[in-house]
Amino acid sequence: MGFEPVIGLEVHAQLLTASKLFCGCPAKFGGEPNTQVCPVCLGMPGTLPVLNAKAVDYAVKMALAVGCKVNEKSVFARKNYFYPDLPKGYQISQYNEPLAVAGHLDIETTAGTKRIGITRIHMEEDAGKLLHDAAGGAGYSFVDLNRAGTPLIEIVTEPDIRSPDEAVAYLKSLREILVYLGICDGNMEEGSFRCDANVSVRPAGAEKFGTRAELKNINSFKFVKDAIAYEIERQIGVNENGGLVKQETRLFDSVKGVTVSMRSKEEAHDYRYFPEPDLPPLIVDAAHVEKLKTTLPELPQAKRERFVSNYGIPAYDAGVLTSSKDLAGYYEEAVKLGAEPKTASNWVMGTVLMLLNEKGIDVKDSPVKPPAVAKIIEMVKAGVVSSTAAKEVFAEMFSTGKAPEEIVKSKGLTQLSNETDIAAMIDAVIKANPDNLAKYKSGKDKLFGFFVGEVMKAAKGKANPAVVNRILKEKLSS
Amino acid sequence: MDLTALTLHELTDKLRKKEVSSVELTNAFLKRISQVEDKVNAYVTISPDEALKAAKDADARLADGVNLTPLTGVPVSVKDIFCTKGVRTTCSSKILENFIPPFDATAVKKLKDAGAVILGKNNMDEFAMGSSTENSAFFPTKNPWALDRVPGGSSGGSAASVAAGECAASIGTDTGGSIRQPASCCGVVGMKPTYGRVSRYGMIAFASSLDQAGPITKDVLDAALMLTAIAGRDPLDATSIDSPVPDYAAGLKGGIKGLRAGIPKEYFIEGMDFEVSSAVSKAIETLKKLGAEIVPVTLPNTEYAVSVYYLVATAEASSNLARFDGVKYGLRQDGGNLIEMYKNTRDAGFGPEVKRRIMLGTYSLSAGYYDAYYKKASQVRTLIGRDFDAAFKKCDVIVTPTAPTAAFKIGEKTQDPLTMYLSDIFTISCNLAGIPGASIPCGFTKDMLPIGLQILGKRLDETTVLKTAFAYEEAAGWSKKRAQL
Structure with a gap:
């Protein structure tokens, strides 16, 4: 029974x-x-x-x-x-x-x-x-x-x-x-x-x-x-x-x-x-x-539903973000400053929460404020900095409180997006690897990754991957 | 001239005319206390140092002539149920024998603010439970009119101190008659105001829904002056009434022509003490002569009042007295464990009447008995209140005897609690209904024992009660008599 x-x-x-x-x-x-x-x-x-x-x-x-x-x-x-x-x-x-x-x-x-x-x-x-x-x-x-x-x-x-x-x-x-x-x-x-x-x-x-x-x-x-x-x-x-x-x-x-x-x-x-x-x-x-009813704040459930419908983020994200009023406010401020909602959600749930938890800091005392989050998202989007480098920049912002632009500059993390420069690097890599070029052309598509890696190595990791991908694809297929 | 025989308002006059200083007056009362206190035992604690300091302050105030009240410089006493900052407050109980409060009761603070000089703390029945002051854990107080008799209770020390000239006036508390019945026994004026008229803050609780502080004085004008000083809304007491305090003294004059005085037939019963009933009947005749209209009224639930009272009051008391547990202040008798410590402390700290009432109250609140006892009593209490509402549609005041007999002999009723409880048969309903009531002297027995007349009024209509009492007092003159010691 x-x-x-x-x-x-x-x-x-x-x-x-x-x-x-x-x-x-x-x-x-x-x-x-x-x-x-x-x-x-x-x-x-x-x-x-x-x-x-x-x-x-x-x-x-x-x-x-x-x-x-x-x-x-x-x-x-x-x-x-x-x-x-x-x-x-x-x-x-x-x-x-x-x-x-x-x-x-x-x-x-x-x-x-x-x-x-x-x-x-x-x-x-x-x-x-x-x-x-x-x-x-x-x-x-x-x-x-x-x-x-x-x-x-x-x-x-x-x-x-x-x-x-x-x-x-x-x-x-x-x-x-x-x-x-x-x-x-x-x-x-x-x-x-x-x-x-x-x-x-x-x-x-x-x-x-x-x-x-x-x-x-x-x-x-x-x-x-x-x-x-x-x-x-x-x-x-x-x-x-x-x-x-x-x-x-x-x-x-x-x-x-x-x-x-x-x-x-x-x-x-x-x-x-x-x-x-x-x-x-x-x-x-x-x-x-x-x-008293008029003084009630928006309650968690209503906020979750609104985040899903207004920002188009998954229910899971909305749940994490609204787990505290302060965190929800933090996220929402970044979004209102122009950050793409899902990207902002990834940032807040990922890097921001991880660093806060690591240091045991409450979100309202976070050394990095929402405008800085919005800024770094914007910089990634504009190709100023790679998303990998952005994480490094953010950690630095977190521990020093410095502005993202300043960190990118002083650490030399600015992404290389200039097409002519990138094209020159690609040419050099292709020239140096004739065997692999031949293999690629004979159908070994997987070697594309090898070429990207070589270009990035030459660019010391600073080349904009999207630009590298696009130009490399053109050159390899020509 | 014997200053201690004078009324409060007579002393106020002398102070204002600079015929006497507050320090002189205080010394005169302290001397009187030293002369008669052996016989009367009205005080648990006498505080001459504090009194003389207050008197000096009062003299300075009188010299400046600013911020004077009728109480400025006048020596008074306070029932030992009121917390007094820095002065031992025992409630006449072993459990608080050495308790020194860090604060003043609001009524005490108001007396002090008015400039009154507090001579000491009056004896009482332990935790205000009793009608003879024999339940004091320390000693019984004697009736100044006959030292082998009780002064009534529970405010017996207050009433006796006033009657014996050991203070100009006093304040007591009344849960079921504890101001009026001793006033009656001691031939003085006692007034229980409307429930909530005087703050209960700092007044050690017996039955919270019934307790009320009020004056015990030599005459009606004194009662009015004292009440004006202590009444009023107190932010520290959520049950205090938010209603302006009239100048009660100003409302005394003008006579009672046309006043409707209700006489409830339930208070004039077969087998009542003849001397009491004839004195009260004569008093009613006097009221009639003064122009009052005598109206028969009925209070049909009167017969339940004592039973209701002993369920409600003891229930509240059983809870109110739980704080005396030996943990924080007061007496502690150690034991092998916590429960033993509680038991030892409360066994040693409380007297038999207090224990009896704690047990009664605990019982009436217990699971399975609550509905039949406490709840039923609360319902009947409502009916008793409605009786008064109905009666007061036909009359302005209700006039009855204060107590069924004059003061009884010390020891006469101590073995029979039920007979003792009946001492309050005429005073209890007033507390259950929350209305004001006064007792004023209305004659003497052939043995020269005072008899009291009770005047009950509508809620918050102390003025009419006092006005009726004042008119009667002027006509009858009993208040001028002083006990000879």
């Missing part, structure tokens, strides 16, 4: 607001422990939360980007549990009445486009961090509350995902949108984009869902894929051996590549949610939502 996996994802995305969700402390990552704190985010007695309006706007933008309905009224609720990184003993979140519901995200799968339903998006505050085994703290854990109170949105999917690859495709696409909107840096390592997965399996064709396990600690795309794949196999194994999958929370052990039980359903917390009495219901009126 075959089994079908059913997967739902919960993503926590940290919003890029300057300050925390309920107080004025900076929300930035890092900092010496407990330096970005105040009485409110320390949970001091008598302190009260005040909602950050910017965070609401960011959350609404995300809701709109994935087609959610933004609820005019949503309600904050307290999620009660004890843990040292949670200063108030409860997390302010949203429960029964979230900010937004009923959205979707289309992903590309091997079987074509697939729509993943988004159940809800709600806002909540993050907890602090515990530092275990810190120096000088034998037997103690330290609490760093810098992160406590930073704004998060939680994005929950319908159980629409059917494979680890779909899960990864969804996450990549979701992350891309968050970054495009400029509301999240998408950094999985620093925890600003985190994922939990609910995984179950059911006999193929069955309608009823199987019992699910919630997977935690899967904070890279690879871990997501590995953890889900492992969990699917594990659950299928349990079923095939006549066992029952237990409802539980499982942690992914990335070293061993396995998931292990963390707590069972019986041990699960009763969070005792109730409406947060310190905050009035959040009202986001329709006019404000409309206003």
